[in-house]
Amino acid sequence: MAEPSATTPLLGDARQENGGEATDNQNKGWIAKNLKVRELVLFLWALLASAAVVVVAVWTQHKSQTHTPGLPAKRNLIFMVSDGMGPASLSLTRSFRQYVDGLPIDDTLVLDQHFWGTSRTRSTNSLVTDSAAGATAFSCGKKSYNGAISIIPPNYEPCGTVLEAAKRAGYTTGLVVTTDITDATPACFASHAVVRSLNNDIAVQEIGDGPLGRVVDLMLGGGRCHFLPNTTEGSCRFDDRDIVAQAKNDFGWNYINDRLGFDSLNAGEDVTLPLMGLFASRDIPFEIDRRNMNNVYPSLSEMAKTAIRALEKATENSDKGFFLMIEGSRIDHAAHNNDPASHVREILEYDRTFKSVLDFLEASSTEGVLVATSDHETGGLVTALQEPGQGPVYNWYPAVLANSNASAEYSALRLREHVAKLGANVEKVSLRNWINTNLVIQGLGITDARDSELDRLVASAQDATYVFSDMVSVRAHVGWTTHGHSAVDVNIYSSGGPRPAQLRGNVENTDVGKFLREYLEVDVDSITEELKDKLAQSADAEGLVASLGSEADHWAEHKVSFEDL
Ligand SMILES: *[C@@H]1O[C@H](CO)[C@@H](O)[C@H](O)[C@H]1NC(C)=O
Ligand SMILES: *[C@@H]1O[C@H](CO)[C@@H](O)[C@H](O)[C@H]1NC(C)=O
Ligand SMILES: [Zn+2]
Numbered sequence: 001m002a003e004p005s006a007t008t009p010l011l012g013d014a015r016q017e018n019g020g021e022a023t024d025n026q027n028k029g030w031i032a033k034n035l036k037v038r039e040l041v042l043f044l045w046a047l048l049a050s051a052a053v054v055v056v057a058v059w060t061q062h063k064s065q066t067h068t069p070g071l072p073a074k075r076n077l078i079f080m081v082s083d084g085m086g087p088a089s090l091s092l093t094r095s096f097r098q099y100v101d102g103l104p105i106d107d108t109l110v111l112d113q114h115f116w117g118t119s120r121t122r123s124t125n126s127l128v129t130d131s132a133a134g135a136t137a138f139s140c141g142k143k144s145y146n147g148a149i150s151i152i153p154p155n156y157e158p159c160g161t162v163l164e165a166a167k168r169a170g171y172t173t174g175l176v177v178t179t180d181i182t183d184a185t186p187a188c189f190a191s192h193a194v195v196r197s198l199n200n201d202i203a204v205q206e207i208g209d210g211p212l213g214r215v216v217d218l219m220l221g222g223g224r225c226h227f228l229p230n231t232t233e234g235s236c237r238f239d240d241r242d243i244v245a246q247a248k249n250d251f252g253w254n255y256i257n258d259r260l261g262f263d264s265l266n267a268g269e270d271v272t273l274p275l276m277g278l279f280a281s282r283d284i285p286f287e288i289d290r291r292n293m294n295n296v297y298p299s300l301s302e303m304a305k306t307a308i309r310a311l312e313k314a315t316e317n318s319d320k321g322f323f324l325m326i327e328g329s330r331i332d333h334a335a336h337n338n339d340p341a342s343h344v345r346e347i348l349e350y351d352r353t354f355k356s357v358l359d360f361l362e363a364s365s366t367e368g369v370l371v372a373t374s375d376h377e378t379g380g381l382v383t384a385l386q387e388p389g390q391g392p393v394y395n396w397y398p399a400v401l402a403n404s405n406a407s408a409e410y411s412a413l414r415l416r417e418h419v420a421k422l423g424a425n426v427e428k429v430s431l432r433n434w435i436n437t438n439l440v441i442q443g444l445g446i447t448d449a450r451d452s453e454l455d456r457l458v459a460s461a462q463d464a465t466y467v468f469s470d471m472v473s474v475r476a477h478v479g480w481t482t483h484g485h486s487a488v489d490v491n492i493y494s495s496g497g498p499r500p501a502q503l504r505g506n507v508e509n510t511d512v513g514k515f516l517r518e519y520l521e522v523d524v525d526s527i528t529e530e531l532k533d534k535l536a537q538s539a540d541a542e543g544l545v546a547s548l549g550s551e552a553d554h555w556a557e558h559k560v561s562f563e564d565l
Contacts, residue, residue: 072366072367073319073320074315074318074319074320074321074366074367075321075366075367075368075369075519075520076311076312076315076321076322076323076324076361076364076366076367076368076369077166077321077322077323077324077368077369077371077516077519077520078308078324078326078357078360078361078368078369078370078371079138079323079324079325079326079370079371079372079516080325080326080327080328080350080353080354080357080370080371080372080373080493081135081138081185081325081326081327081328081372081373081374081375082327082328082331082347082350082372082373082374083131083185083327083328083329083330083331083332083374083375083378084131084331084332084333084334084335084336084374084375084376084377084378084379084485085328085331085332085335085347085350085374085377085378085490085491086374086376086377086378086379086381086486086488086490087377087488087489087490087491088377088381088382088383089331089335089343089347089377089381090109090111090112090347090491091383092340092343092344092347092381092383092478093109093343093344093347093348093351094107094108094109094112095383095396095398096344096348096398096401096402097109097344097348098398099398099399099402100398100402109347109348109351110351110352110354110355110358111350111351111354111372111491111493114354114358114372114493114494114495114496115491115492115493116371116491116492116493116494116496116500116503116504117491117492117503117504117505117506117507118489118490118491118492118505118506118507119373119374119489119490119491119492119506119507119508119509119511119512120489120506120507120508120509121134121137121374121375121376121377121487121489121490121509122143122487123137123143123144123145123146124143124144124145124153125145125146125153126145126146127487128376128484128485128486128487129146129375129376129485129487129509130146130147130184130196130376130485131183131184131185131196131332131375131376132144132146132147132148132149132184132187132188132195132196133145133146133147133148134184134185134375134376134509135149135150135184135185135187135188135189135375136148136149136150136151136152136159136188137375137508137509137510137512137513138162138188138189138373138375138509138512138513138516139159139161139162139163139188139189139513140152140159140160140161140162140188140513140524140528141162141510141511141513141514141516141517141524142159142510142513143509143510144159147194147195147196147197148194148195148196149184149187149188149191149192149193149194149195149196149198149202150187150188150189150191150192150193151192151193151194156194157528157532158192158211158528158531158532158535159192159524159528159531160524160525160526160527160528160529160530160531161188161189161190161524161527162189162323162513162516162517162520162522162524163175163189163190163215163216163323163325164189164190164212164215164524164527165517165520165522165523165524165526165527166323166520166522167215167216167217168212168215168522168523168527169320169520169521169522169523170318170319170320171315171320171321171322171323171520171522172217172218172273172311172314172315172318172320172321172322172323173215173216173217173218173322173323173324174216174217174218174219174220174307174310174311174322174323174324174325175189175190175216175218175219175220175221175324175325175327176218176219176220176221176300176303176304176307176324176325176326176327177220177221177222177326177327177329178221178222178283178284178300178303178327178328178329178330179221179222179223179282179283179284179327179329179330179333180199180221180222180223180225180226180282180283181203181206181219181220181221181222181223181226181276181278182199182200182202182203182206182223182226183196183199183223183329184196185325185327185329185375186206186219186221186325186327187199187202187206189216189325190205190206190215190216191205191206191210192205192210192211192531193205199223199226199236200226200236200237200238200239202226203223203226203227203243204241204243204246206219207227207243207246207247207250207251207253207276208247208250208251209246209250209251211530211531211534211535211538212527212530212531212534214251214274216274217273217274217275217311217314218271218273218274218275218276218307218310218311218324219275219276219277219278220275220277220279220298220303220306220307221277221278221279221284221303221329222278222279222280222281222282222283222284223278223280223281223282224257224278224279224280224281225237225281225282226243227242227243227244227247227278228242228243228244229241229242229243234281236281236282244276247276251274252274253274253275253276254271254272254273254274254275254276255275255276255277255278256275256276256277256278257277257278257279258279258296259279259295259296259297259298261277262277262279262298262302262303262306265277265306265310267305267306267309268305268306268307268308268309268310268312268313269309269313271306271309271310271313271314273310273314275310277303279297279298280297283329283330283333284297284298284300284330285297285407285410286330286333286334286342286345286346286407286409286410287299287300287330287342287345287346287348287349288341288342288345288346288404288405288406288407288410289406289407289409289410291345292405299349300326300328300349300350300352300353301349301352301353301356304326304353304356304357305356305360307324307326308324308356308357308360311324312360312364312366315366321366321367321368323516323520326353326357328346328347328349328350328353330342330346331343331346331347331350331374331378332378333409334346334407335377335378335379335381335480336378336379336483336484337407337408337409337465337466337469337483338379338466338469338470338473338480338483339407339408339409339465339468339469339472339473340381340401340469340472340473340476340478341400341401341404341407341408341444341472342407342408342409343379343381344401354370354372354493357370357495358370358495361495368495369494369495369497369499369500369519370493370494370495371492371493371494371495371500371503371512371515371516372492372493372494373490373491373492373493373509373512374490374491375490375509376485376486376487376488376490377485377486377487377488377490378484378485378486379480379481379482379483379486380480380481380482380486380488381478381479381480382478382479382480382481383396383478383479384396384477384479385473385474385477385478385479386479387474387477393477395477396476396477396478397475397476397477398476400445400446400472400475400476401472401476401478402445403444403445403446404443404444404445404446404472405442405443405444405445406439406443406444408444408464408465408466408467408468408469408472409465410443411439411443411444411464411465411468412461412464412465412468414438414439414443415435415439415457415461415464416461416462416464418431418434419431419461428458431458432454432455432457432458435454435457435458436449436454439457439468440454440468440471444468444471444472446471446472446475449471453467453470453471466483489506492507492512499519500515500519502514502515502518503515
């Protein structure tokens, strides 16, 4: 640090000579007139030297920021998202489990025992966020507009994500979900799109055909249809690109698509990365239904345990650990349907998954943290309901949820299939009896269906999901205020320790995102710069849109609605 004493006086003198009042032109004139060649060389050397000091200082500061004393360099971070789970969901599920398992009134969920804080969830353009803006807050640590997949306003620029930065820093990365792997939450970690409906473009980016190449090492979930060419049955692509074939051939992915393939992973012992496992065309069935189809679909906890073991093995000899995002995706879907029987089973499975992550961290010799939160509440759920025309009742009835053995969604699907099979031969009285026997009594466990309820089901198989949900909710005295999301603060949970202390109390959802990158000590901003540079280079007439989403009509639609707000 000898340079400053040599350089500072020279620069100081120059400032003195100018009296601090010289304009830029006067300044140039002053340099030309007064500096001899030797002085000019000295001056330039001084400038260079002081620049070097600044560089060293910044570098040193950077080093001290990226090296936390006392924390080993190798660490694992598991981030869990309970999509659409608000505080009332916990009270609902806790009491449900106490009822079903005959537990004492002070028995709690594993989640309850790891309550950490609460998160505010609004997006840039609405007090009520969607999952895309919610997940962008986690992935980029930045607020964005509803629908944004790691793109931020006002110029629709991509923001580097914690997963991308983690991969670049040498971490191994994974995504585990129960919905489409291209859905908003996973998409926000591994792709960039101006609007979330661009699932097919997101699929392409997720396998590695995007601005940064392949950033994900392991993906387990649903949404296979976005990876299949439109010439294949069950595809939901608009083009004939075979993304599975491209994933294997161009990016080296190992691919499995069924229970047999999942079982061959031997609980994560026999995994070769990168691995993509897509076990359903779209969503994996709700847990309430899936448990009766266990030979077809793996559960969230099974997938999570397999992913963790696979990532643990893959990083055994690495000086970097892994980053894994696990989403209980369909907690949200059950709430959108206002289906409390499905909602509680999704949350119990999420709670089991949370427990298995805790067990891993406890047994692991590698430093690690689990942080879990929700992107928003869904359904405006309340554990009370005043029926129209009646007084308030100080109770709700978990037995009704316990008796239910099918989701409203699955019951509605069976109804539509049955009606389709009948074709033109629908006879209303026999259809009503069939519904009551097979779907209401056997499926929902409801033995006192009202005529008005059965009439609604006979009249419209399309609305059946909501009707079945209402039948369960009203009997259980569980209330819902919307089929959409709400602005209620959501809970944060953690395995604990000093590191997530910054998430104590009531924080912004972007603080969760900032924690993720800070815990991993990865440079998200340089990824943002790289993304911008690469997009600028590839810009054609449509620029960003062409790079991030070929289905530009969605973009145009979205832009209008965004600017109207
Ligand atoms: C499939 O995609 C190709 C373009 O990739 C298109 O020309 C064709 O019309 C599509 N077929 C169907 C049935 O959508
Ligand atoms: C629940 O439904 C499945 C079929 O979906 C059936 O196999 C099982 O026996 C049912 N369980 C109860 C308790 O009704
Ligand atoms: Zn959501």
